Amino acid sequence: MRGHAFVVAGYIPGNSVFHRMRLGLKAAGLFLVAVMCLASPFVSVAVGFWTTTAALAAVVGAHFAAGLPWGRLWRAVRLMLVFLVLIAAYQWWQHGPAVAWQVIAAIIATVLASNILTATTPVDELLDGLASIVRPLERIGADPERFSLTVALMLRSIPFVIGAFADVRDAARARGLERNLMARSLPVVIATVAYARSTGEALAARGLGEPAIKTVERAYKD
Amino acid sequence: MNEPHPGSSSRPPAAAAPARRRRGWNAMDLSLIAVFAALMAASVAIPGINVGALGVPITLQTMVVSLCGLVLGFSRGTAAVSLYVLLGLIGLPIFSGFRAGPAVLASPSAGYIIGFIFGAAVVGALATLAVRSRWRVVGLFGAALAGGVVIHAFGIAGFMLRGMGLQTAVVTDLAYIPGDIIKNVIAVAIALSLHRAFPDLLVRRRK
Amino acid sequence: MNQAVSPSIVLSGAGVSIESGDPRSPAPKRILSPLSLTLAERRIAVIGANGSGKSTLLRLLNGLVLPTSGTVHVHGRNTRDEGTAVRSMVGFVFTDPLSQLVMPTPLEDVELSLRRMKLGKARRREAAMAVLAGYGLEHLAASSIYELSGGERQLTALATVLAVEPSVLVLDEPSTLLDLRNTKLLMERLAALPQQVIMSTHDLTLAATFERVLVVDDGHIAFDGAPGDAISHYRKLVG
Structure with missing residues (x-):
């Protein structure tokens, strides 16, 4: 819808698997990435390290599979770069390089995953998705x-x-x-x-x- | 929360007076909530303003958060900021740096974004009290500062949740404090001007 | 029109005053002195200076402003007690169509108007397209309202209001932001409407084409009658 021209900035038109995928499925995938990255360190440092690294690799792969440009990936990281450096330094000092990498990779993986969702879904579909979440609330007075x-x-x-x-x-x-x-x-x-x-x-x-x-x-x- | 509704006013007479007696928000309230949420979103798209000595471009986001509370009061102000955050989280690029989507919650600055909601709520609740008190200007400024404290507390907590040490988190956060104080002063000045321009809009003085 | 009850609009001693907002002089400020009027003619124009009370008078007619004294009835319904019913009978067009058009495109805006009719999504879209086509606006259905010209916007605003088939149409200076050509187009559309039309304007040539003209001055009706006399009265008033 052209009326939303300003806010469509996040959407990059295309015909990839992700562009055609249903929004619910994409949301589920994003949720999965987040859970994997946040929960795996609780098993052990090694499991956390490898699970998160794999998740990050998969998400970066998905980014390019969705036909999204390099710049988009770099921009997402650049906006958090200062914080990421500070966090990495503190984690390295406190817990060593493996944990530092896991924490940083987890943040980048989830942010990139959500980036893919928003870049491959038109605003109207996102809004429809929101409406369908709100609809059941009608029974409790919304x-x-x-x-x-x-x-x-x-x-x-x-x-x-x-x-x-x-x-x-x-x-x-x-x-x-x-x-x-x-x-x-x-x-x-x-x-x-x-x-x-x-x-x-x-x-x-x-x-x-x-x-x-x-x-x-x-x-x-x- | 018993919000004052725009009722009778000067030119042009405010709309929707009939809805005043009904519970909940009327059309005017919805419009104010939506437009202030839009103001939040638009303030992200505005390039930072270079303010003399600081040398750091100031973005207007936290100022608009304060304004939501100062101008709309507790419930409508919280609703406006929540609407903005919600739409950012479902994927509209309206967070600073045009970020968007649920993963903003996973980013280190997530605390500030959640903090906006609680900050606006605190500003709104205190502003409602402040306009009725004798020390209106001081009260409004106090309300805005209290909201700022809430936002920064959430911001620091957010940094720490993502693995930053307390000291680093506080120091990182401190960089934003001077700008935020200036913005709160301006937010209060704007709120007072709005109160004069639209007497029925703001949290109303007790008659 | 289905509500064929006449007379259509009756004001009995309806006046508007507001609290001054200034604690030092709490006397209410009078916006519109109590007035009694019966508005039954099909084409009524309201003229008067800025701030004379024209807008308040028009807003009384659909309950956007409630009288602080007296009553306003539309087809026998009191604007105070049956505001929602009155607003569904009295369509209102504002000076600035951008504040009136809520949705990003004309089609969605008309659909929003039709929401009250509880049609399905597809039927509603169809009905909305039909409304736009009825006013020659179907080619603009999916354009952004920001891309429309001023005239197109005002015609769209008119269409969204008429979509719910009100029996009275009130317009508050609808041509103020329009150029000459678009004003002419808007007036042609209005002339063709079966509805009762009550319009305020600064354009005396336009007012001259109406059946009855009210001159509002400082919260009073200074003159009420045939357009020729009303306009010369207004000219004298302005001096």
């Missing part, structure tokens, strides 16, 4: 329709807010207030709240988003 409406509202508002940030940055630049955090953010928040209020009003005018939907049905009948 309102999936209003939940989906709120999610849709949020997605649709992101481009508006980004646009507001851009406008305000230009305005601040024009007045030489580029480094003024207040001048850069207050107008954005004001515009955002005004927008939220007019959207809320429009929803109310259309009879959407209000809890008492049953009243409408009654009104139609009598």
Whole structure:
């Protein structure tokens, strides 16, 4: 759906096994990787070491099988690099190199695995997946329709807010207030709240988003 | 939690007054929750702002977390941040660095992301009390700081869960503190301005 | 229209005032003085300066704003007690269609409107396509609302409101953000509608084409009558 253009950034179109795989299966696979990496060290250091290394190798293999580029893999690691180095140093000092490797490999493997899931699943499918998780909660009083409406509202508002940030940055630049955090953010928040209020009003005018939907049905009948 | 709902107001008159008596959130509340969640997501896509002396680009994320609590109060603020975290976890690239998906929970900075939810909750709960007190400005700033403490505590716990030592974790975390204090000051200033611009929006003063 | 009860909209002593919000002067501020009106004509325009109370008057008609004194009835239903029913009879189009269109594409937005009808997913999509086609917008069904022109957006907003077949259509300055050509297009669409149309506008040429024109000034109805007289009254008022 093109309306979600901004948030589709995570998805890389393709026709790999993973692109065609059902979302539930991918989620199960991700869960399996996480459990293997997190639980195996409890058996023994050696089991943890080898299981995690195997999992990491498998995930890296899967990354390329899904047709995802190198850059994507490196970017995921780079964003955590500082922390990874700190963690590795501490673990090495406390428990030796094997444990340090296991801990680092476990983090990288799970992050890459989830990267594959999000890179091979379009946003709409992810949202449908979310909706199907929420649906059973209806019995305990949740309102999936209003939940989906709120999610849709949020997605649709992101481009508006980004646009507001851009406008305000230009305005601040024009007045030489580029480094003024207040001048850069207050107008954005004001515009955002005004927008939220007019959207809320429009929803109310259309009879959407209000809890008492049953009243409408009654009104139609009598 | 008894949240104030947008009721009658000045120009243009606020919507959905009829829903005020019903339980739960009305259309206006849903809209505010959704749009503040979007503000969280958008603040990630905005390049860091270089603020003079610090030399470190400041991202607006923690500021928006505080704002959610300060502006929307406890329940709506928590809902907005939770919605943002939930959508990030199911795979929308809206966490800092455009990261996404459940494995963010496995990454070293996972603590901060979970901490956002509890931070917003604490800010919201305290802000509700603060606006009713005599020391409104100080109270709101205290609320924002308390939320910051919660977020950082979660952040440090997250580092340690991933195998970082306590000292390293605290030192790593400290790097973010000065920026966060500045952002909290600004969040409070923004919240006060919003309160003037939209008198019925914020946690309302006792009449 | 199925609700053929006339007269359609009756305001009896309906006024709006708000708390000042200023603790030092707690006297409520009057937005709209109590007024009694019967709105039965098919085409009614509301003109007046910014901040005169036009928007509040229009919002009274579908219960978005409740009167703080008096009552408003639409087809015999009180906006205070039967707000949801009233809003399903009175469609409302706002000045800025971007705040009105909730979903990322026109098709999804119309589907959202049709949600109340409890159709299946496939039937709902079909019905939504039919609505869009009915207003000549089917080619835009899957476009992002951000890609639409201002005129297309406002026509889409109109379609999503009309999708649930309200018997009254209220429009709050719908042409303010439109250029001349799109204004003309919007007005042609409106003229063809069977619904009762109540619209506020700053465009006096447009107002002149309506059956009845209300001039709102400082929270009062300053004039109520035929368009020619109303407009000359308004011009005098502005000086």
